[in-house]
Amino acid sequence: QVQLVESGGGLVQAGGSLRVSCAVSGRTFNRYTMAWFRQAAGKEREFVAAIKWSDGSTYYAGSVKGRFTISRDNAKNTVYLQMNSLKPEDTAVYYCAADRGDSWYIATARGEYVYWGQGTQVTVSS
Numbered sequence: 584q585v586q587l588v589e590s591g592g593g594l595v596q597a598g599g600s601l602r603v604s605c606a607v608s609g610r611t612f613n614r615y616t617m618a619w620f621r622q623a624a625g626k627e628r629e630f631v632a633a634i635k636w637s638d639g640s641t642y643y644a645g646s647v648k649g650r651f652t653i654s655r656d657n658a659k660n661t662v663y664l665q666m667n668s669l670k671p672e673d674t675a676v677y678y679c680a681a682d683r684g685d686s687w688y689i690a691t692a693r694g695e696y697v698y699w700g701q702g703t704q705v706t707v708s709s
Contacts, residue, residue, distance in 0.1 A: 592703030605679030
């Protein structure tokens with residue numbers, strides 16, 4: 584079992600920056616792909632970014648590429664999402680997720696991820 588706890592959400596003005604964190608605990612997770620998803624009010628949960636814990640390879644949704652950076656800290660067992668040049672449309676609850684740990688590729692589909700955190704709210708004002 585893997586436990587995920589997000590933190591760092593908040594309110595920021597458009598153009599600003601924010602970093603959200605995901606503390607990971609439980610089973611050995613160096614085989615896992617970690618991802619961030621987000622869900623805006625009234626919309627489907629969507630993929631934002633992912634990182635393979637083993638080699639650090641990353642993948643981003645087109646809407647955030649160049650503005651967001653996903654990273655991991657092995658010593659702290661934490662995954663981060665650094666968000667720059669934020670826009671009002673980035674407003675959402677951000678969720679950390681982990682896959683089953685048996686995939687060689689980085690998945691973007693919600694169904695590929697089996698462990699989820701409780702989410703953290705990010706609000707970008709215009």
